[in-house]
Amino acid sequence: MNAPTVEELTLLHSHLCQALGETKRIEILYALYERPRHVSALAEDLGYPQPTISRHLKVLKQCTLVSAERDGASVIYQITDERIIEILNDMRNLLRDVIERQNRVLASEPANMEA
Structure with missing residues (x-):
């Protein structure tokens, strides 16, 4: 696999900064840094509706900042790096x-x- 070009890195940099441009996503990352959690626990701990947390987790997951693992019927989210x-x-x-x-x-x- 070839190393990414400067243009590719710049584009990825922009996408990452866009993902971090929402305060709730930053809060989610800090919360997941403390410990991996289910979406319902994140919603309760941060005081936001679960659909809001799920929407932001989707963006963070698309940027590969968080990963999701099945835990029975639910999913646990954690920081990837x-x-x-x-x-x-x-x-x-x-x-x-x-x-x-x-x-x-x-x-x-x-x-x-x-x-």
Whole structure:
């Protein structure tokens, strides 16, 4: 199998970012990082309707961020690669830095100095 091209990687990158562009999906990933769960347990733990959780799990599964395994009549979902949590944590750290820089810029503006 050939290595993916830059264009293919860029497209996959875009699809992955789109999948992560929904807050509920990020919450689901963090919850599954704690432990694998059935969709009903995720819905109860996160406080969202089960159809909502199922819809978001479908997107995450299509991006191969989560996998599903049969457990009798139900399905258990789990994260496929824990590096996604590292990436999400890095993004949160970056966002904290961005907010801090923005606050410094706002604090140094002349309008704020007169107030």
